[in-house]
Amino acid sequence: MGKTIGDIGEFGLIEFIRDRLGEQGLIVDVGDDAAVVATNPGDFVVATVDDIVQDVHFTLDYPPRSVGWRAIASSSSDIAAMGGKARFFLISLVAPEETTFSWFRRFLSGATDFARRFNLALVGGNISNGDSIRVSTTTLGTIPPGHIKRRCGAKVGDIIYLTGAIGGSQAGRIIFSETKNPRLRLAKRHLFPVPRLVEGKILGAVFAVSAMIDISDGFLQDLGHILTNSDVGAYIDIDDIPLFPGVDRFCRERGLEPIEFALSSGEEYELIFTAEEKYASGIEEEIGEEKVIPIGEIVAKKGIFAKRGGKLIKFPQAGWRHF
Amino acid sequence: MGKTIGDIGEFGLIEFIRDRLGEQGLIVDVGDDAAVVATNPGDFVVATVDDIVQDVHFTLDYPPRSVGWRAIASSSSDIAAMGGKARFFLISLVAPEETTFSWFRRFLSGATDFARRFNLALVGGNISNGDSIRVSTTTLGTIPPGHIKRRCGAKVGDIIYLTGAIGGSQAGRIIFSETKNPRLRLAKRHLFPVPRLVEGKILGAVFAVSAMIDISDGFLQDLGHILTNSDVGAYIDIDDIPLFPGVDRFCRERGLEPIEFALSSGEEYELIFTAEEKYASGIEEEIGEEKVIPIGEIVAKKGIFAKRGGKLIKFPQAGWRHF
Structure with missing residues (x-):
């Protein structure tokens, strides 16, 4: 058995995430109370949240990379459906402390691979203990008013x-x-x-x-x-x-x-x-x-x-x- | 026993939420793919997410209003700690379908009471089925660059x-x-x-x-x-x-x-x-x-x-x- 996320601890996980942050337009990153991002003056902000829940949307048989990928694919698709440009996302992960660090690492890779491909930046997140895995992803985009x-x-x-x-x-x-x-x-x-x-x-x-x-x-x-x-x-x-x-x-x-x-x-x-x-x-x-x-x-x-x-x-x- | 949220169904719940939306700066509301909000030109956007998890942060003994109130209190506090103005929030609720509609209604009242008191607008959300209750709240704020x-x-x-x-x-x-x-x-x-x-x-x-x-x-x-x-x-x-x-x-x-x-x-x-x-x-x-x-x-x-x-x-x- 490898290390669990309980072994690494919240702050260790945050450090790990911090090294994988996107940078475009990111002014203040996850190490602080909140992320600060720059948008184009005149653009509106488009925001949406979506969840991926263990045993509803995936099982532990799924590749962890897929869980991370789908979490962000789903909410960024909503931004596209408005005519907007998906730019930033925040991930909130609830997971049991026995979850392996290997699962977490591959889960995060899935999200950041998606982000790299589509030029999104991970700008924040939260990790909580819970009895099963749930991922809530908020994606923020920008849109000129006439494009909605x-x-x-x-x-x-x-x-x-x-x-x-x-x-x-x-x-x-x-x-x-x-x-x-x-x-x-x-x-x-x-x-x-x-x-x-x-x-x-x-x-x-x-x-x-x-x-x-x-x-x-x-x-x-x-x-x-x-x-x-x-x-x-x-x-x-x-x-x-x-x-x-x-x-x-x-x-x-x-x-x-x-x-x-x-x-x-x-x-x-x-x-x-x-x-x-x-x-x-x-x-x-x-x-x-x-x-x-x-x-x-x-x-x-x-x-x-x-x-x-x-x-x-x-x-x-x-x-x-x-x- | 009253109605459950499973009885009301996802679209019934969304309708219920829609009637309680804030309006300030909200261009497109929860009925669509994503919310669209206006911010002041030149301001940065401050974003943060926080979770409240059943049996970790609250139990079913808690007044449902408190769960909704605390969900938004916690993430909006992070915006204030950056020096920003908390303006919009999105709530993602994972709950078992047996959850009573009465619990849901009072939970939402807690969130909207907080929002009314502090002039925040609920602009979006998501509801998923799951084996216990988890609330993930994203709060968006605005901040002039020099105020961070x-x-x-x-x-x-x-x-x-x-x-x-x-x-x-x-x-x-x-x-x-x-x-x-x-x-x-x-x-x-x-x-x-x-x-x-x-x-x-x-x-x-x-x-x-x-x-x-x-x-x-x-x-x-x-x-x-x-x-x-x-x-x-x-x-x-x-x-x-x-x-x-x-x-x-x-x-x-x-x-x-x-x-x-x-x-x-x-x-x-x-x-x-x-x-x-x-x-x-x-x-x-x-x-x-x-x-x-x-x-x-x-x-x-x-x-x-x-x-x-x-x-x-x-x-x-x-x-x-x-x-």
């Missing part, structure tokens, strides 16, 4: 776009729980998701984007938030829903319907956004053609509809619920 | 000041655990602490204040952070340490030494700050004479010293440790 993309704003006739293929995260979760093999392509999609931080920020600057959200609870549920807040409905082209590679086969092997599976898969972190069709080519130039996938249209009739076998069906707004 | 008060900066010859009497929080914790009576004066001091948010912000603007920290882990330990970071030591006038009313009697009844007890009492949220003696009257004019209590002096020799019975003693830097 809300859930309301979608208008009848707008096209609904997706930034990428879905279904992989949920399939990966199941495959990882069966195989415990973190190297499988689908498992990786679940363990180390790549939210659309760059694309979200660019789409924030595109005036034509009328509403935006990230897929955290599942496509149907998250699109549902746009529809409810915009007081509209949606018609979905089933055949246009892009499936993550391997999801089709994964579903057929298990007797699941691939599209239905993908439409309720959570933690995908692709963005759903709406815009008038005439702006599509302009948006494609900004973020790349392959990331502007039209999958439906905003309609006046409330609900989410699609045609299947020549018949109009209505989807339930199903997805991940936290209770 | 760090732990480093104390100079030999500076006087050490306290903003108020100590010992009450720890005595209150013990008395409440014995009596379960939240109305006793000392119990109140523990259950509903009043951090020095106004004073911290004012002291931030006072150039003469060379270092500042709030007492969260205990006077000796928190003063120790100033000393370590400033590379100095301290001589303490034992007789000048102000005891919270009732602490002296509480200790004598239990055979405890009152000053020693008070010096290691955590969660007091009084501020410790240092400044040259000649500025004392100016500082008194800013925050009131009764809140500028000289209790010692910064010395070159490392450690914390005091005279007792004519003999120089050295204190251990004891206090609350999270592991």
Whole structure:
């Protein structure tokens, strides 16, 4: 058995974290009462918090790096979904004192690897004793006032776009729980998701984007938030829903319907956004053609509809619920 | 049995919270992916996170209002200790779905009562299922660059000041655990602490204040952070340490030494700050004479010293440790 975090102690852990801090815009770091960061004058501050809880969002079988990575992926995705630039994060870790230092070290690597890749700075945190592991991550971003993309704003006739293929995260979760093999392509999609931080920020600057959200609870549920807040409905082209590679086969092997599976898969972190069709080519130039996938249209009739076998069906707004 | 938070569901709870949001400076509220807030151009952003964990910082015997109050009191105190103005907070709650809605409602009242009293706005949050209750609170503040008060900066010859009497929080914790009576004066001091948010912000603007920290882990330990970071030591006038009313009697009844007890009492949220003696009257004019209590002096020799019975003693830097 290696050292535990109880052996290292709170101040030892803080020293360890301090050596791994980001620096951009950081004025006062974790050694003090609070972090102080600089933002651009005129920009608003975007703030969000998300939790990853042991035995709810992960188990101790998970690579610790994945827990750290997902903690920050999830909350920084929310900043992108507003059209903002994720810049700083604070991590609050509750863990039993028997937690190994090795687990802690790899957990922190996961968070800082993500931060390095996307240019975020870890600026603060807290460590408390508790009976199981819970990670709460607050991400702060900045946004010029005119760039804010809300859930309301979608208008009848707008096209609904997706930034990428879905279904992989949920399939990966199941495959990882069966195989415990973190190297499988689908498992990786679940363990180390790549939210659309760059694309979200660019789409924030595109005036034509009328509403935006990230897929955290599942496509149907998250699109549902746009529809409810915009007081509209949606018609979905089933055949246009892009499936993550391997999801089709994964579903057929298990007797699941691939599209239905993908439409309720959570933690995908692709963005759903709406815009008038005439702006599509302009948006494609900004973020790349392959990331502007039209999958439906905003309609006046409330609900989410699609045609299947020549018949109009209505989807339930199903997805991940936290209770 | 009343309704549980599982009965109300995540979206019901979010609606409930939404009705209780602060509004100052809030551009986009909890219904969206992230909160968007406005800050003053030129100000830095101060950010900190703190946790309150069931069976570590509170038990289910505690008034739920106290849990909400303390969650925000603790992290906003850190903003004041930097010299900043606490403005916004996000609450992340992990709780079992059997938690009663009545507990949740009163918990949230505690947080919003605190926020109303000190002009903070609740701007976001998250709710997750988990096997016990944990509250993680992020507080955001603003600070003009020149107002930042760090732990480093104390100079030999500076006087050490306290903003108020100590010992009450720890005595209150013990008395409440014995009596379960939240109305006793000392119990109140523990259950509903009043951090020095106004004073911290004012002291931030006072150039003469060379270092500042709030007492969260205990006077000796928190003063120790100033000393370590400033590379100095301290001589303490034992007789000048102000005891919270009732602490002296509480200790004598239990055979405890009152000053020693008070010096290691955590969660007091009084501020410790240092400044040259000649500025004392100016500082008194800013925050009131009764809140500028000289209790010692910064010395070159490392450690914390005091005279007792004519003999120089050295204190251990004891206090609350999270592991």
